[in-house]
Amino acid sequence: MGFSQLLQMDELAVQQNEAVEHILRGGRHLLDLIDEVLDIxxxxxxxLELALRPVLMADVVTEVVELNRPIAERAEVAVQSTVDLGDSPAVLADRQRLVQVVLNLVSNAVKYNRPGGRVDISCDTTSEGRVRLAVSDTGQGIRPEDMGRVFEPFNRLGADQSGMEGTGVGLALTKDLVEMMHGTLRVESVPEVGSTFIVELPLAVVPDGVRLGTRHGGTGSTPTFRVLLVEENLESLELVERVLSRRPGVVVLAAMHGRMAVDLAREHHPDLVLLDLTLPDVAGSVVLDELGNDPLTANIPVAVLSAVAGGGQVRRLLGRGVAGQLAKPIDVRALLSLVDAARAATGK
Ligand SMILES: Nc1ncnc2c1ncn2[C@@H]1O[C@H](COP(=O)(O)OP(=O)(O)O)[C@@H](O)[C@H]1O
Ligand SMILES: [Mg+2]
Known part of the structure; x- marks a missing residue:
């Protein structure tokens, strides 16, 4: 996929561009499937480890609606939320996994809708002290005989024939995730009218005087995870930036020279350094030494990018406190899992 993305940056003939689009679409589809199956x-x-903390429902819904906007516009479906940032309840959940849950429900509601249709998202608190989120659509609904199989993995209830892309794993995973967060997921549906998926999660108790921040400004939002990329090659740099843009909350700082990288690291104290060993001004190992010798930067994990995968040079560096290694050409999944692991280690 990385190389298809690189191809796309060239001037391609229309047909070539279409072919690359197909490769990328297929690749993304496969990557989604792999991610979901791995999660299951x-x-x-x-x-699967979850960090359950108070999360503002409205904050999650706002983020998901924004993520879905382009798909919804293309499908001519209006997505409306009545979940208000002002008085939205907080649930006890893993924020990132809750986003995944709501995203799956909203993207299904858009996908299995009709042009001119709508999706409504609402939220309330039940008398049992739970928070209920409902995602309603105006799609074709689910037939009564299919209702028992909606959450079965790989069961698409015949949607494969509709030409709609999918794997049939999303809802199975969504239900698993909700249950791991001590919640429930169910569906109500009227054929030809629409479906409503309902998530219930425990209400989080937020002490008086404590205000939960939102991602859109304020405190307490998911902190930004900053990656300093030290790479001379413009294409690789662009590739890594594009790949990491798949991860919300990850910001890439880039340096093309070793000296500049050391300065940037001192000034910005990134959470991870991705260091190419071949740089125009100094050797990558010099950068590594300088970072390691300065108390300001010594504790920043460094992963090396190297074309000489598995070579003695890398092995020696791994002995000197290098956190990881990525072979070039860069494998998108390996890059993502390295960054995810580093991120998990910092809790960001
Ligand atoms: N909002 C919805 N309206 C109608 N059918 C739905 C809706 N959401 C899911 N479905 C049906 O349930 C199936 C399983 O959903 P899911 O696990 O998300 O798989 P996928 O979207 O990859 O097909 C879908 O293929 C579709 O047939
Ligand atoms: Mg789906």
Whole structure:
């Protein structure tokens, strides 16, 4: 996929561009499937870790609506939320996983809708002290005989014939995630009228006087994870930036020279340094030494990018406190999992 993205940056003939679009679409589809299946496997083997904290429902809904805007516009579906930032309840949830849950429901509601249709998102608090989020659509609905199979993995209830892209795993994963957060997910549907998916999660108790921040300004939002990329090659630089733009909350700072990288690291104290070993001014190992010798930067994890994968040079560096290694050409998934792991380690 990285290389398809690189191809796209060239001047391509119309047909070539279409071919690259197909490769990328297929690649993204496969990547989504892999991500979802891996998540399900993690849940089943008890390897998925959640950080349950108070999260403002409105904040999550706002983010999801924004993420869906381009798809909704293309599908001519109006997405409306009555979840108000002013008096929205907080739930006890893992923020990132809750975004994934709401995103799956809203993107289904858009996908299985009709042109001119609408999606309504609302939220209230139940008498049992739970928060209920409802996502309603004006799609074709789900047939009564299919209702029992909606949450089965790989079951698309015949949607494969509709030409609509999908894997049939999204709702199975969504239900697993909700249940891991001590919640429930159910659906009500009237054929030809529409469906409503309802998530219930425990209300978070927020002490008086404490205000939860939102991602859109304020405190307490998911902190930004800053990656300093030290790379001379413009294309690789652009590729890494594009790949990391898939991860909300990740910001890339770039340096093309070793000296500049050291200065940037001292000044901005990034959470991770991705260091190419071949730089125009000094060797990557010099940058590594300078970062390691300065107390300001010594504790920043560094991962090296190197074309000489597995070579002795990298092995020696790994012995000197290098946190990880990525072979070039860069594999998108390897890059993402390295950044995800570094991010998990800092809790950002
Ligand atoms: N809002 C909805 N309206 C109608 N059918 C839906 C809706 N959401 C999901 N479905 C049906 O449930 C199936 C499973 O959903 P999901 O697991 O998200 O898989 P996918 O979207 O990849 O097909 C879909 O293929 C579709 O047939
Ligand atoms: Mg889906």
């Amino acid at each position: 496997a993690r849940i089943e083997t008890g390897h």
